[in-house]
Amino acid sequence: MPTQFPSVTLLVTHYNRSQSLERLLQAFQKQEIIFGDIVVSDDGSKSEQVVRLKELAANYNFRLVSAPQNNGLGNNINKGQDAVKTAYTLYVQEDFDPFAGYAVHLSNALTIMEERPDVDIARFYAYFKYPYLKPYKFGFSEMVFKIWYPGYKKFHVYSDHPHLRRSTFFEKFGRYAEGLKGDRTEFLMNLSFIKKKGKAVFYEDYQKLFDQVNSSDEPSTMTRSDLRQSNNPLIVLARALYRNVKHTWEVLF
Template identity: 50%
Template sequence: MMNTPYHFTSVTLLITHYNRCKSLERLLKAFKKLDCNFGDIVISDDGSEKSQLQYIEKLQQEYTFRLITSPINKGLGNNINKGQDSVQTEYTLYIQEDFVPKATFPEHFADALQIMEQDKKWDMITLYSYSPYPYMTPYKLGFSEKVFHLSPWYTNNLKFYLYGDHPHLRKSTFLKDFGRYPEGLNGDQTEMQMSFAFIKNKGKCLLYDDHYGLLTQENSVEEPSTANFRKSWNNGNSVPFTIAKLIYSKYKFLKYNFQLLTKTVK
């Protein structure tokens, strides 16, 4: 059965990469198999090993993309910044190299793009998440608005992840609208600081309701995930572990409240 071709000419596929060239190849191959085409593709590399870059350069013989490199590893913030700086289309699909789109992706991504084109109030649409956002209002086409409540009565600390680094569609003016990603921090801190900026600047975001429905995150022993520790922490089920998680979540809630209230807007 032939796939329906999708041409997202107003979208640049921005892929951040670091030493996982086989995962990158798998991602590019998956989009090609789905006949999912973009106006441009940018691979932003964060100082990968020479052998990795050589492999990626060979991939350019089969896939058309621009490779933006760095002489050294400068961290997540720098890698996203320099990649986004090179985007020339109106919209950006930001994704890490270890994700794979499902057969359902093109159709619902087309819906997401249509929503952003028809209603300019939306700054980004999240397409994957480890868990649903705690406070959402149904919108349309299987998407819901992520609603941030500053009130302390809304106690789920996940509310502070109004922005998240998981795959999402966004306006390519994102850095201008919400500030550049902070550099010199670890990945979690970079993500959290950007989310604070997104909240402070009143960003508007949707989430696809079936948050596992469009993409999978696949890793191997050779190219492992850098976020496995978060999954293992969330999956503990013993009573002492549950109590520890509850205490830690309340600590994070208070910590994030303080950080948000004291953060200076860009």
């Protein structure tokens, strides 16, 4: 039977990856997950992509929020979130696909947020497990941030990876910075989340809810420097120390 989430809008940010977008929408459709609304925010994709987006909008019944040119991640999320009318937003970038059985976990996350007005977001995916977690329920744990805890990974409380959030998110944390690279845009929101004492829950078995798919036909549009991706032990250590000092300064000052 279909699982309906009338209070949740699926917000998908998109840029030149209509095949990935269709795969994502198909995955939700196959699982019979029905949202109160679907918004796709496009960041000035190529004309042939826009034509395909309009076809997909008719097939999957989503509202397309377009842009005449590429304005970056911050602008794309801002205009997409502005279009949301429901109480909750499930934010997913177009290159993520939900694994089978996702509806149960979305329902559990929604239950937590309805029971706990202090919880701002429920996170479903990450590249690494958050180091400081306090078990809660349904497999979710509260993320605990203390500035004196060791390690730079403590700073990654908020993430643009798939998460459920209150649609009043901007009222508490402000809008995303525009005109910057995607990583910096994300981390500035993360800083706002920490400084304004945001509270998040994190699904501990995080690799079993979403799959990030970057095919050869539609590779990732995010680029990073060689130093940021290097696995050289000395570079990894230096990067970790630098991040810890830098992020501590940014949070405190």
